[in-house]
Amino acid sequence: MRKFTKPTWLAIGWLSLMMFFAIFGWVLPFKSWNFVYEDDLEVGLFTNGHILGTDSNGYDLLASIVAGTRMSIFIAIAAVGLGGLIGSVLGITAAYVRGKVDTVMVTIFNVGLSVPNLVLALALVSVLATNVDINQAVPTWRRVMVLIMSLTIVLIPILGRIARGATLSWTGREFVTAARSMGMRDSKIITKHIVPNVLPALIAVAFLAVGVVIIAEASLSILGVGIPDGASWGGMIARGRNDLEYAPHVLYVPIFFLALTVISTNHLGDVVRAQLDSREAKV
Amino acid sequence: MSSLLSIKNLGVNFDTPRGSLEAVRGVDIEIPAGTSVGVVGESGSGKTVMCRAAMGLLQGSNVQRTGTVVFDGNELTAMTKEQVRNLFGSGMAMIFQDPMTALNPVRRIGSQLSEGLRVRLGMSKKDAMVRSKELLELVRIPNPTAVLKSFPYQLSGGMRQRVMIAIAIACNPKLLFADEPTTALDVTVQAQILQLLRELREDLKMSMVLVTHDLGVVAGNTDFVAVMYAGEVVEYAPTTKLFADMRMPYTEALLESIPKIDHKSGTRLSVIAGRLPNPTDRGVGCGFAPRCKYAQEKCHTQHPELQKDPDGHLYRCWFPIGKAL
Amino acid sequence: MAGSGTAHMRNSVDSVLTVRDLTVEFKISKDKVVKAVSGLSFDVVKGETLAVVGESGCGKTTLARAILQLPPPNSGEVIFNGTDLTSLPKENLRSARTSMQMIFQDPISSLDPRMTVQQLIDEPLEIWGRGTREERNERINTLLNNVGLEPELVLNRRSYEFSGGQCQRISIARALALDPRMLICDEPVSALDVSIQAQILNLLQDMKDRFGLTMIFISHDLAVVKAVSNRVMVMYLGKICEVATPDALYSKPAHHYTKALLDSVPIADPTRQRKTELLQGEPPSPMNPPSGCRFRTRCHAASVRCAEQEPQLQEVAPGQFVACHHPIV
Numbered sequence: 001m002r003k004f005t006k007p008t009w010l011a012i013g014w015l016s017l018m019m020f021f022a023i024f025g026w027v028l029p030f031k032s033w034n035f036v037y038e039d040d041l042e043v044g045l046f047t048n049g050h051i052l053g054t055d056s057n058g059y060d061l062l063a064s065i066v067a068g069t070r071m072s073i074f075i076a077i078a079a080v081g082l083g084g085l086i087g088s089v090l091g092i093t094a095a096y097v098r099g100k101v102d103t104v105m106v107t108i109f110n111v112g113l114s115v116p117n118l119v120l121a122l123a124l125v126s127v128l129a130t131n132v133d134i135n136q137a138v139p140t141w142r143r144v145m146v147l148i149m150s151l152t153i154v155l156i157p158i159l160g161r162i163a164r165g166a167t168l169s170w171t172g173r174e175f176v177t178a179a180r181s182m183g184m185r186d187s188k189i190i191t192k193h194i195v196p197n198v199l200p201a202l203i204a205v206a207f208l209a210v211g212v213v214i215i216a217e218a219s220l221s222i223l224g225v226g227i228p229d230g231a232s233w234g235g236m237i238a239r240g241r242n243d244l245e246y247a248p249h250v251l252y253v254p255i256f257f258l259a260l261t262v263i264s265t266n267h268l269g270d271v272v273r274a275q276l277d278s279r280e281a282k283v
Numbered sequence: 284m285s286s287l288l289s290i291k292n293l294g295v296n297f298d299t300p301r302g303s304l305e306a307v308r309g310v311d312i313e314i315p316a317g318t319s320v321g322v323v324g325e326s327g328s329g330k331t332v333m334c335r336a337a338m339g340l341l342q343g344s345n346v347q348r349t350g351t352v353v354f355d356g357n358e359l360t361a362m363t364k365e366q367v368r369n370l371f372g373s374g375m376a377m378i379f380q381d382p383m384t385a386l387n388p389v390r391r392i393g394s395q396l397s398e399g400l401r402v403r404l405g406m407s408k409k410d411a412m413v414r415s416k417e418l419l420e421l422v423r424i425p426n427p428t429a430v431l432k433s434f435p436y437q438l439s440g441g442m443r444q445r446v447m448i449a450i451a452i453a454c455n456p457k458l459l460f461a462d463e464p465t466t467a468l469d470v471t472v473q474a475q476i477l478q479l480l481r482e483l484r485e486d487l488k489m490s491m492v493l494v495t496h497d498l499g500v501v502a503g504n505t506d507f508v509a510v511m512y513a514g515e516v517v518e519y520a521p522t523t524k525l526f527a528d529m530r531m532p533y534t535e536a537l538l539e540s541i542p543k544i545d546h547k548s549g550t551r552l553s554v555i556a557g558r559l560p561n562p563t564d565r566g567v568g569c570g571f572a573p574r575c576k577y578a579q580e581k582c583h584t585q586h587p588e589l590q591k592d593p594d595g596h597l598y599r600c601w602f603p604i605g606k607a608l
Numbered sequence: 609m610a611g612s613g614t615a616h617m618r619n620s621v622d623s624v625l626t627v628r629d630l631t632v633e634f635k636i637s638k639d640k641v642v643k644a645v646s647g648l649s650f651d652v653v654k655g656e657t658l659a660v661v662g663e664s665g666c667g668k669t670t671l672a673r674a675i676l677q678l679p680p681p682n683s684g685e686v687i688f689n690g691t692d693l694t695s696l697p698k699e700n701l702r703s704a705r706t707s708m709q710m711i712f713q714d715p716i717s718s719l720d721p722r723m724t725v726q727q728l729i730d731e732p733l734e735i736w737g738r739g740t741r742e743e744r745n746e747r748i749n750t751l752l753n754n755v756g757l758e759p760e761l762v763l764n765r766r767s768y769e770f771s772g773g774q775c776q777r778i779s780i781a782r783a784l785a786l787d788p789r790m791l792i793c794d795e796p797v798s799a800l801d802v803s804i805q806a807q808i809l810n811l812l813q814d815m816k817d818r819f820g821l822t823m824i825f826i827s828h829d830l831a832v833v834k835a836v837s838n839r840v841m842v843m844y845l846g847k848i849c850e851v852a853t854p855d856a857l858y859s860k861p862a863h864h865y866t867k868a869l870l871d872s873v874p875i876a877d878p879t880r881q882r883k884t885e886l887l888q889g890e891p892p893s894p895m896n897p898p899s900g901c902r903f904r905t906r907c908h909a910a911s912v913r914c915a916e917q918e919p920q921l922q923e924v925a926p927g928q929f930v931a932c933h934h935p936i937v
Contacts (some may be wrong), residue, residue: 174718178779181676181710182732182786183702196722325801326772425889439890440664469663470828471887474872478886496802499874503881523878540806542831544858544873551813552806552835558771559801 008271011264018261022073025066055240055250064236065257071144071232072258076213078148080206083155088202090156091163096171096190105164112157118219121150125225143227147220151213162205166198200276207269211262218258233258286353287458287490288314288337293350295329295336304562306332308514310350311589311597314458319484319491321505321522323498323537327559329514330494334460338375339367355457372403372454380463382443386435392419392446393431399453418449422479441472448479455487462494477504498538502526510534513560513570516589519597530596530603532578533571569600577602613920614649616851616929624790624822625652625675625708630684632667632674642894644670645681646846652790657816657823659837659854661830661869665891666843668826672794675824676710677701689789706736709783711812713795715775719767725752725778726763732785751781754818755811773804777811784815790822791815797832809836830873834858842866845891845902848921852928862930862937864907901933909934 004012021028052061094105129146170176171194179189214233220226221234222241233254240250295307307329314320324330335341337352339359352359355374359367379385387395396418397411406414412431419427422445435443444464451459461480465473481504484491493505501508501522508525510518510533518531529535539553557574569575572582579602587599617626632645645667652658660668674681677693686693689707696704712718719728729751733744749759755777767775776796783791793812797805813836816823827833833840834854842849842863850863861867868887875881889906892898900918904910913933921929924937 174712174714175720177673177678178710178712178718178782179720179731180678181705181708182735182782183706184731184735185702188735193720197720325803441890470830471663471868471872472890474874474886475888477874497874498802498876502876502878503874526876526878537803538876541802541876542806542809542829542835543876544831544834544870545875546831546834547855550835552809554806554810555803556807558773559803 004271007267011267011271014260014264015268018069018073018257021066021069023070025070028066052253053247053249055243055247057239059239061236061250061253065233065253067231068233068236068254069257071227072214072217072234072261075144075148075151075217075227075232076210079151079155079213080159080209082148083152084159084202084206084209086152087156087158087160088163088198091160091165092167092190092194092198094160095164095167096186096194102164105160109157109161109164112153113161115154117154117216118223120154121147121216121220122223122225124150124153125220140227140231147217147226151216154216155209155213159202159205159209163198163202166201167194170194170197200272204269204273204276207265207272211265211269214258214262214265285316286313287316287355288312288492289351289353290314290333290337291351291353293333293336293352294348295332295341296347296349298345298347299563302563305565306514306562307336308565309589310511310514310516312509312516312519314490314492315507316457317488317490318506319493319504321501321508322492322494322511323496323501323508324494324511325496325559327513327562328511329562330511331462333511334377334462334492334494338371338377338460339364340377372399373456375458375460376451376454376456377460377462378444378447378451378464380466382440382447382467383435385447386443388435390434391431392433392435392438396431396446396450396453399450403454414453415449418453419446421452421483422446422449424449440468441476444468444472444476445479448476448483452483452487452489455489457490459484459489459491460494461491463496464493465500466495466497473500480504498541510537513565514562515570515599516597517571517599520595524594524596528596528605530598530605531571531600532575532604535604536574536576577604613922613931615921615923616848617649617651618653619651620653622654623651624654624689625824626685626687627651627675628685628687630671630674630681630686632670632681636895640895643846643897644894645674646897647684648846648848650841650848650851652822652824654822655820656839657825657837659825659827659833659840660843661827661833661840662843663828663869663891665845665894667846667894668843669794671843672710672792672824672826675792676705676708703736706732706786707788708790708792709786709788711776711779711783711791711793711796713798715772715779715799716767716770718779719775721767724764724766728767728778729782729785732782736786738786747785748781751785752778754784754815755781756807757781771804772800773808776800776808780808780811780815784819787819788821790824792824792826794826795828796825798827798829805832812836830858830869842869845894845897847902848931849903850928850930850932851921852925852930856925856928860925860928860936862924862928862935863903863932864909864936865903867936868906901931 052065054060090105094102125143125146129143176189176193179193217226217232218234218237221232222238224238226232227235236254237251243250290310290312293307293310297304297306310333322330336348341348350360354370357370393412393415396415400406400411400414401408415431416427419430424430424442424445430438438446465476468476477500480491483489495501505522508520508522509516510531512533518525518529518534525534536555540555542552555574560570568583568585569587572578575582581601587601589597589599591597628649630645630648634642634644636642648671660671662668675686680694684694688704691704693701693704726748729748730744733739733747738744739747752759752762757774757777796812797808800808809832815821825833825836837854839851840854840857841851842865844865850857850861850866857866858870861870871882871884872886887906892905898905900916901914904914911934919931919933921931923929924935
């Protein structure tokens, strides 16, 4: 880890804080996030023990934000992790084996990429996670599952293509031919030679993907097909939409967290990519 | 013979994360008008950096260039980028090692050729195309009309190199920098390209700086040779004199170590021990001393200055070959 | 130029590699086929270094890969150590390959940049279970010393920390790890600086003498080839032009292409520059090679017969074979 600049340290710091909230948030002595504080409606910052204030419904913002962090980060990591895993397995295999398998996989990827992401998510959520009777709420965990699933499906072709491209460039190198000529099995070549060299590129993209997914989830929540009841950042924005005129801090808080997190992941993604490029340049 | 290009004390430093990299130091070269000068060197010798620096092509905030370069009476090092750029085309031109990256892959040959003519000489589109065809004929490309309409990827390496030469000579430059123009080509194509360059030089009265690592190429295509090692010019002489009566142990060792086609087969090659110098760590003394079989104490501790024989032969050695001590 | 013919084959019991009628073709699209290697036959005898010379597009690298079955040729036999590699099932092929190793042109990209030198050379030993960890480490040290590298200085470093020459030494050490019988060197010094080339060439020669290796040396550099080979095979557009010993080939080339090739090599002596006429034009496309002799389109000695009938290799002097209807005498 050579010299990191200040912005990089800030990004790392912020994301660490987010991860801390995500993992330990529920044991921290914050006020309850879905308890309605009827006496403190729409109070501003630092009033009555509500560090970040409350919204017009009486929900404590800090507690909400911490709870929201957990949800948003969990969804992002799950979707990117699953999508990345499946996508890279498909992409790497396709690029290594070539031939018909590759052609089929590329077609699948292209079809996947041509479907508008949010529309797909909307459709899936509507079909799988909404009751016909709109008055009966759907369990949150079901929404979460469907959300993760749809975001994963969207990510598979994106990450798969990148994995495929990286693999193509590495299998062309002579050390792969050398490995074959010394009698190494193909499966071992992939795990020992291809994957470690493709991984850094994927990690760099994964960082960027996390940022994109967080925003995607927020967008879906604002549209009403994401996490209900303000349990995520997007949900908070959705919930606080009406407060913009009188209590704007209700919106600023989740927006601020969202923006900083995405900026941080993007920045770290760039840093990883830059490290990668300098290493590649030597090869 | 007056000098067409005069390089004095040229130095180039790069700031890298690993420290300051001295690519070129204290280079003095005179290119007389109407001649061809070869610059021979291996990796780390600084030959390519020197040419780019002389032409003012080195960009970047991490580059420091020192020294003076005078071309045809113009002091390039004191001019602005714009002014230097105006000299390109009709004054100086350059051809590179890899024609594939030097040509724009998404533009047709005709358009790339005529661009220079239209911008530099103010020709109309039609005239430029006619002249472009003439240029392709000049570089002996068969079927020029078809080539004008082609893209670079449709041509072979040799053809692309000819196109690059055509672009370079389009405005009849006085001086052509050829940076390893044939290194990436097959040997029969190389011979053709070198012959083409020889003929063009004569027809267009053009001077040339030919950068290469191949002593064979230098032997047949240059009037003068400058040998570079570790960022410096270590020997400079007329070509015939250099091969017949060399002074630098490096030049001698280099010549001895290259396999020759008229040697007996199966002979063991004579080797220069050690590795090429590291540009980030020049050290004191002569750059070649660690590998020189004649090296003495003085060579490791004192950096040799450039010495000059009465006949103009320059060399940088405390104990040159063929000179009484 | 021949379907080679087989006049130059020696059919000796000492033959390490015998290639018969090898053909490698790449299908680009429905009707476009690149005929990279067309019906080549040759043999390599124990302890010999066969040089394969030609310019880009002649098929020499494709030939090398085809011998290793990477990928396997379209047709033909590759008999190595008595077995035909083309007919071996996958598992047997894997183990057969270990007797035949390859050194590549680009020294740095032939080493996985993520692995240390220790891991790189250990890899083949570990795949085939050649000994315990200590025994393998000892062998690695020996191999590194053989190629002129000090183990303590290199074991824990990675390929991008080394120069081209050092990387090539590491590649050679790795190739020798499994005690191969034959080494195929594909332009091993082309990417190296001139003053380093001699070091690596001498090293290869030393390894060959010490371990009794048989070598195939592929190069476009005629001068390099002369220094290292016992027998030279000149290729053009997928076919063999001429096969001879270096001395014969270089002093009295019988094929017009060989002569043109030799005439193009720059001479490092300003007083001895040639005034011969150069070979003009470019090689035709391998998708559409000329009928009969493939060199006829650029040959000033070409006749009608050259277009109609493909020349076969015939002996024009002891040990010198040429595929030409009008060889230089």
